[in-house]
Structure formats: C-alpha cells, structure tokens
Amino acid sequence: MNLKTLSLAVIVLALLAGAAAFFNRPTPPPDADPRVDQALLDASTANGTTELSLTQNSNTVTLRHDASTDTWRVSSYHDLPANVTKLRTFVQSLTDAKIQRVVTRNPERAARLELDTASIELTTTDGSTWSVDLGKNAERGGRYLRFDDAPDAPAYLADFSGYLDTTAKNWADTKLTSLDRDDIATMTITFADEAPITLTRESATADWTAADLPGDQQVKVGAISSLLSAATNLRFTAVTAPDVPDAIEAGANSRTLTFTTFDGETLTLNLGRRPEKTVVKAPEPTNPADLVTEATTATAPESADEVLENLTETLPAGPTYATVTGPATLAPLASYQSTLAFQIGDYTYTSLPATHEALLESNPE
Known part of the structure; x- marks a missing residue:
C-alpha cells in the first residue's frame, strides 16, 4: 500500500471515529437545568x-x-x-x-x-x-x-x-393596643355599682395609689398587674359589622378603662358584652291531634315555677367586644371602628375587678 492510500485510509477512519463519538456522546444529565441549585425565590x-x-x-x-x-x-x-x-x-x-x-x-x-x-x-x-x-x-x-x-x-x-x-x-395583625405598661402614669376604672376609681403613680417604679384611700388600705399589686397585662396585650379574635345586635348590646353594657401615659397621651378601652337574660319562648307549632290527646289525658296541675320554666328560656351572655380610642401610636386599629366591631376573649372582660375592694388590700403590719 502506497503512502497516498494509507493517508486516505487514516482520514476516513478519523472521520468515522468522529461521527461515532458525536452520535454516541452521553446524554446530558436531567439536572442540567439552570434552576437547579438556585434559590426558589431570588x-x-x-x-x-x-x-x-x-x-x-x-x-x-x-x-x-x-x-x-x-x-x-x-x-x-x-x-x-x-x-x-x-x-x-x-x-x-x-x-x-x-x-x-x-x-x-x-x-x-x-x-x-x-x-x-x-x-x-x-x-x-x-x-x-x-x-x-x-x-x-x-x-x-x-x-x-x-x-x-x-x-x-x-x-x-x-x-x-x-x-x-x-x-x-x-x-391580620390582631393587636388592638400598643401600650407599654411602664409608660402608664394614670388609669381610671369604672364599675357597675360603684363610682370610678383613679390610680396614679409618680414613675414606672413607684407604687400605685388612689385618692381618699383609707389609711389601713393599699393598692393590690397583683390585681393591677393583671389589669395592665390585659390592657397592654389586647388582641381581637374576630370582627363583625358594628350594627349586629350583640355588638350594640355590648356597647350598652360596657365598662371603661382609661390610661394616660407620662407623655400625656390617653388610651380609652370600652369592654362589654350582652348579659345573660331570660326571654319568653317562641310558641311551638301545635298539631290538632295533640290537642285531642291532651284534652283526654288527665295530668296534675303545674306549679308556678314549672309554668315559668316552660314558658321562658335563658340566653347565655353574648361575645365580648372592645372599642379602643386613642392616637394611632396607642390604638393602631382605632380608624377601623366605624366599619368593624372587634371581638375579644371573654376572660378579659370577666376578669375585670367588680368592686373597689378587689383592687385594695390591707397594709402589712
């Protein structure tokens, strides 16, 4: 075989090897994707x-x-x-x-x-x-x-x-109040059957006191601490329209807490709920056949208490609503109260002190 023939054979073999390499090249792995190993959201x-x-x-x-x-x-x-x-x-x-x-x-x-x-x-x-x-x-x-x-x-x-x-x-951010308890200088609490009471202190570390406090009495620290915790961490649990019956009756049966900061800003809370009440039952539909049965069946006459129990029913107290008034820095949702009524946990309302006595205690000897 001469040199020219040998060179031609080498060229042909090279071309065949190159074609085989091209057609038999490995398939790119399935993860060869620009998104792989990248953040889901940049x-x-x-x-x-x-x-x-x-x-x-x-x-x-x-x-x-x-x-x-x-x-x-x-x-x-x-x-x-x-x-x-x-x-x-x-x-x-x-x-x-x-x-x-x-x-x-x-x-x-x-x-x-x-x-x-x-x-x-x-x-x-x-x-x-x-x-x-x-x-x-x-x-x-x-x-x-x-x-x-x-x-x-x-x-x-x-x-x-x-x-x-x-x-x-x-x-939603459910926070109704944005108030630091250390910023509160004065608070006034209303009661159902007693005059309001106003508590004051001179600084965040000073003791609370009240005007005309008997000499043998002092403000109960535990009661005030619970009250401040509830007021400064008040959050809503649900919202309704302000004209629903429960919200209207809550406003008519509410108690007011007013807090004034050392900077002179005021936050007012109205907490209320529809009270438990007894109402007359709605008459039940009567089947004429039942009237005949009752007329032919002798029964003992009912007592007055039984008659009252059969004619009335007790409705449980309604949900608790809160109305918060004050600057946006203290009451972030105050501007929504014309269109929304805010429900809160019942315990915040039921745990309020019922009388002056619940806020006072005897001085230690």
Missing part, C-alpha cells in the same frame, strides 16, 4: 414584591403593600394591617429554599405529583409576576413544584417546607 424579586397571593384548595388570600404608609394589608380581610413578622418569615422560607433537582419532564408522571393544588404568586414594583405551582410533599422531605403550566414543563423538587396559610384572618 432576593431581588422578594425585596421588590408589592403583592402576594396564596392559593390552596380554592381558597385564596391576598396581601398588598401600601406605598403611601409603607405598610402591608390583608386585602382579602377588610384591608386590615398584616402581621409583618409572619409575612417576613414566609418570604424568607422561599428565599432560603433551593431547587434540588429535576424530577420529570413527562406530563403523565408530573400529573401524579398533584401540582395543581396550591400556588404562590408575587407581583413586583415593575409590574412583573413570579409564580410557582406547588404539589405534594416528597416522602423524604421537600416539595414538588413547577414554574410553568405547559404540559412538558419540568417538575422540580425543592427543600421548601413553608406552610401555605390561606385563612385570611390568620394574616
């Missing part, structure tokens, strides 16, 4: 968020940022201020989570991951949106998710464990 998108919507099982809650006041509000719950701590924690769970791997690009397999049960959507300052569909939790931890609704869009596994709370009320 920090720049999170910092520019102006609206957040969470959806799960057809329930949706929406929170929006109010640029005029630099506050977040729960749009789907009376536009009340949002619990910023809860919001910050949830967004942090998105930015801390990492995309671990591509699970599948097969639509049939992706359908088994239940990727249509929950979703998160963010709107940013430039009007763009970021959204993700969440599926079920993986057996070994993490959660399946997808960024695109296209049938062949990849499904991922991320180490995301955040809880999607789609109950709008749970996102």
